[in-house]
Amino acid sequence: MSLSTTTTVIGAGSYGTALAFCLSRNNYPTFLWGRNSDAVELMQTQRVNHKYLGDFTFPEQLQAVTNLKHAIKQSTYILIVVPSHAFADTVIAIAPMIEAHHQVIWASKGLEPGTGDLLENVAEQHLPEGTPLAVLSGPTFAAEMAAGLPTAITLSSKNAHLNQTFGALLHDSQRFRVYMNNDMTGVQLxxxxxxxxxxxxxxxxxxxxxxxxxxxxxxxxxxxxxxxxxxxxxxxxxxxxxxxxxxxxxxxxxxxxxxxxxxxxxxxxxxxxxxxxxxxxxxxxxxxxxxxxxxxxxxxxxxxxxxxxxxxxxxxxxxxxxxxxxxxxxxxxx
Incomplete structure (x- = not known):
């Protein structure tokens, strides 16, 4: 397993699972973590997320895991795919686990409850200073992604290296096209x-x-x-x-x-x-x-x-x- 190409996806709902499919189908090691440890263990055993994407078998490189700290330690990329109202709590929980080599991306769509603040500002407030950040967003339904149907998405970061490297992990010339920009504010809104x-x-x-x-x-x-x-x-x-x-x-x-x-x-x-x-x-x-x-x-x-x-x-x-x-x-x- 190469640390530089390994991603931990936080959030085992339909969208998090589908993005984990996209990464692991490209033959990159991918961990999928969810809050319900019993459900996650069942996913790993049965190689399917019956609750959300029951028609699709996990790719070989995808592992559903219950130990988040261990998964993050073995990864370079941390992809947060939780509802926007849970974003701040998730970032606060993982902040002590984030080291210098980590890069954080989120696919949560929304703003901070109560303040209307951009999730980018929430991440910057709680994560170690200088952590590279990116947001992934676009016209994507989870079931179509899991099925490998043609899809295009936007990856936005002010860090050109993060855009290039994580974009390359996701991009698949046959079915998943990644467009990159640096306007995180526009993409989040x-x-x-x-x-x-x-x-x-x-x-x-x-x-x-x-x-x-x-x-x-x-x-x-x-x-x-x-x-x-x-x-x-x-x-x-x-x-x-x-x-x-x-x-x-x-x-x-x-x-x-x-x-x-x-x-x-x-x-x-x-x-x-x-x-x-x-x-x-x-x-x-x-x-x-x-x-x-x-x-x-x-x-x-x-x-x-x-x-x-x-x-x-x-x-x-x-x-x-x-x-x-x-x-x-x-x-x-x-």
Missing amino acids: GGAVKNVIAIGAGLADGLGFGANARTALITRGLVEMKRLGLALGAQSDTFMGMACLGDLVLTCTDNQSRNRRFGLALGQGMSVDAAIESIGQVVEGYRNTDEVHILANKQGIEMPICEQLYAVLYEGKSAKDAALTLLGREQTSE
């Missing part, structure tokens, strides 16, 4: 805001508003995403790439998206709690809506779609009334 807009797209479809309304939400949602991003110093081009426009279109238009299905349930009359329960997994966009609301208010940025979704999810406004509020806004130009 894309992953958070698109979840909010996807709830809106599902909600509109649940109300029976049709394809015209869905397309308008996607288009104007991208405007809101970019408006917030530019205020925080992101690069304009990022918003037309995989991590922003690409992920936005995917999440708003395909029912593999939990956020879209959550919105559909709301539009069809379910309560917020019942809609979340009906999904059966974490609905990142629910928390992201609050986080984006906090950040937009801090920055003084107008985000009408996100604002109305916040009113539906957190203030009890009806989905129909929120839609009517958006339609009734003063006419403007693009």
Whole structure:
């Protein structure tokens, strides 16, 4: 086993498992760790994650492990794939294990609960100073990645060496293309805001508003995403790439998206709690809506779609009334 090509993936849900598949299928040693040690031991014994990706057998180079400290010590790359609300706790837990050779990447999509802070800032606050950081984001559904279907993703880091080396581990010319950039702010915001807009797209479809309304939400949602991003110093081009426009279109238009299905349930009359329960997994966009609301208010940025979704999810406004509020806004130009 080569330390320089070994990755520990923290988070054994569907997305963490799928990313572990991508790395190990490229013949790189990969550890997969999850909180439930009994479930992880069963994965290793049966060579399958029955709860999330039961149709796919683990590649030979993938090991499910219960000893996180040991796995991290044997790895160069630490890939965090947990819900964004668990990101800070995860980083705090692994910080004492991080040594000079480690490089930390995350595929969590969201902002810090309560503050709306970028996860990059959370990582910098808790990890050893100078730890190379990167964020992995883009239009990717776990089951399609696990199946080896053609996929493209964005890896963003201010550290060119990390971008190059970890990007090379993930890249597979036959099925998995990695695009690299250095705009971590734009990529992180894309992953958070698109979840909010996807709830809106599902909600509109649940109300029976049709394809015209869905397309308008996607288009104007991208405007809101970019408006917030530019205020925080992101690069304009990022918003037309995989991590922003690409992920936005995917999440708003395909029912593999939990956020879209959550919105559909709301539009069809379910309560917020019942809609979340009906999904059966974490609905990142629910928390992201609050986080984006906090950040937009801090920055003084107008985000009408996100604002109305916040009113539906957190203030009890009806989905129909929120839609009517958006339609009734003063006419403007693009």
